[in-house]
Every structure is written in structure tokens, then in C-alpha cells.
Amino acid sequence: MQQDLWQIWQASHVQSLEARHKWLTKERDFQVGDIVYLKDKSLNTRSWPLAKITAIFPGDDGHVRAVDVLCRGNTYHRPSHKLVFLFDKDQLSAPPVCSGLEDVSEQEKNQ
Numbered sequence: 001m002q003q004d005l006w007q008i009w010q011a012s013h014v015q016s017l018e019a020r021h022k023w024l025t026k027e028r029d030f031q032v033g034d035i036v037y038l039k040d041k042s043l044n045t046r047s048w049p050l051a052k053i054t055a056i057f058p059g060d061d062g063h064v065r066a067v068d069v070l071c072r073g074n075t076y077h078r079p080s081h082k083l084v085f086l087f088d089k090d091q092l093s094a095p096p097v098c099s100g101l102e103d104v105s106e107q108e109k110n111q
Helices: 002-018 101-110
Strands: 035-038 050-058 064-071 074-079 083-087
Touching: 035 064
Parallel strands: none
Antiparallel strands: 035 050, 035 083, 050 064, 064 074
8 A cells, every 4th residue: 555655646746846947936956965866767757766965066156066866875976957856854854764765874874
């Protein structure tokens, strides 16, 4: 049942999160600690891996243009347009229960 609910939520809600209105509205920049999906054109959106932002790299205009993310125990450098924002660090008061974040929490404990 939980898996069915998760799949329904991902299929319906994630599409609305992905929409960005470039240059038309002021958007929140990514911050260290944010939880994101890593976009991958070769995968269905329900299969995109979860990751946690560990570093941000602003452009000349001061907006975040690239980030380092921790995903499944590995760190990757990704452009911000290939991420989908899910939660900020303040929204995660309880330990994460989402698939893939267990590795992120465990990695932080070991640092």
C-alpha cells in the first residue's frame, strides 16, 4: 500500500515540482542540505535517484548554477537545471524514509 501511494504521488506531484519559470519569477536557489531528484532522461521519473546537496556553486549573477550532491554514497557535480527540488533541510525533522536517502543519512553519521 505504501509503495502504491508513493508511486501515485511521484507520478502526479513530481511533474509540478519540475516546472521552472525561467527568469519570469523569483525562485528559491538550492541550498546545502536540500533533498532533490537527479533528472535522468534515460529513466522514468519514478526511477530518478534521490540526493542531498552538499555544496553549491553560484554563477556570476549570484544564483546557484551547479551543485555537488551525495547520492547512494557517491558525490557528483551536477548543473542545477538537472535537479528537481523536493525538500529543504528544515522540512526534514524526522529521519528520512524515502528510498535512497538511507545512504545519505548513514554517510553523514560516518563523517
